[in-house]
Amino acid sequence: MIGISGSDSGDLSLTPSTLKIAEEVGYYVAKKGAILVSGGRGGVMEAAARGAKKAQGLTIGIMPGSADEANSFIDIAIPTYMGYARNYLLVRSVDALIAIAGRWGTLNEISLALNIGKPTIIIKGSGGWADILAEEGLLKKFEVRPYVASSAREAVELAIRMSEQAP
Numbered sequence: 001m002i003g004i005s006g007s008d009s010g011d012l013s014l015t016p017s018t019l020k021i022a023e024e025v026g027y028y029v030a031k032k033g034a035i036l037v038s039g040g041r042g043g044v045m046e047a048a049a050r051g052a053k054k055a056q057g058l059t060i061g062i063m064p065g066s067a068d069e070a071n072s073f074i075d076i077a078i079p080t081y082m083g084y085a086r087n088y089l090l091v092r093s094v095d096a097l098i099a100i101a102g103r104w105g106t107l108n109e110i111s112l113a114l115n116i117g118k119p120t121i122i123i124k125g126s127g128g129w130a131d132i133l134a135e136e137g138l139l140k141k142f143e144v145r146p147y148v149a150s151s152a153r154e155a156v157e158l159a160i161r162m163s164e165q166a167p
Contacts, residue, residue: 001035001060002159003094005109006044007101007128014043014127018101021126022047023054024152025098030057032160037062037094039086040070040077044100049073062090088112095163096121098155099146101128110146119162120146121155 006022007014026048029036036052038045040061049059050073061074064086070077080086084105091097091112096119099110107129113120124134134148147162149155 001037001094002029002156002163003090003097003109003113004029004036004038004045004048005090005097005099005102005106006048006126006130007103007106008039008045009042011043011101011103011128014101018044018127019047021123021152022100023051025100025123025156026051026053026057026059027055028153028156029159030055032156034095034160034163035060037090038074039064039090039105040074042071044102046071046073048100062086062093084108091116091118094118096159098123098149098159099130099133100126101130103128106130114144114146117144119159121149121158121162122146123152123155124148124150 022044030052035058037060061070061077067077067079087109097113099122122130
């Protein structure tokens with residue numbers, strides 16, 4: 001299972017380019033035969049799920065509240081009623097995490113993933129925290145850091161390869 005973390009539809013800095021990257025990630029995840037897991041709502045999560053559905057993939061949404069909040073491309077919506085605490089459930093349940101753009105919730109998921117040793121990939125050029133963290137000088141300051149990909153395809157290839165190598 002590959003997790004997708006990224007900006008919800010409320011992020012005013014989301015661009016068509018970012019949503020295209022997210023849709024491509026979802027498509028490639030499904031083409032590789034992996035299950036796409038996200039927070040199940042709008043923005044990056046919806047675009048990624050839409051991409052996965054274009055490739056006949058399975059999508060799971062780990063919802064902050066009720067299952068009714070899921071976007072229309074989610075096959076299985078898991079209601080948690082936990083708000084942002086559900087981020088830990090999402091990160092724990094996937095084999096690798098791909099971050100696209102993002103605000104505080106995305107940064108939280110990236111931090112959780114890195115803290116538990118989950119393969120974590122950020123897509124440079126997608127905006128938000130992904131771009132901030134992709135700055136080389138910043139990442140060199142940390143012992144544990146995410147991998148940086150330059151495209152949706154590269155991110156998915158890394159995620160699949162690293163999830164296959166995980167213990």
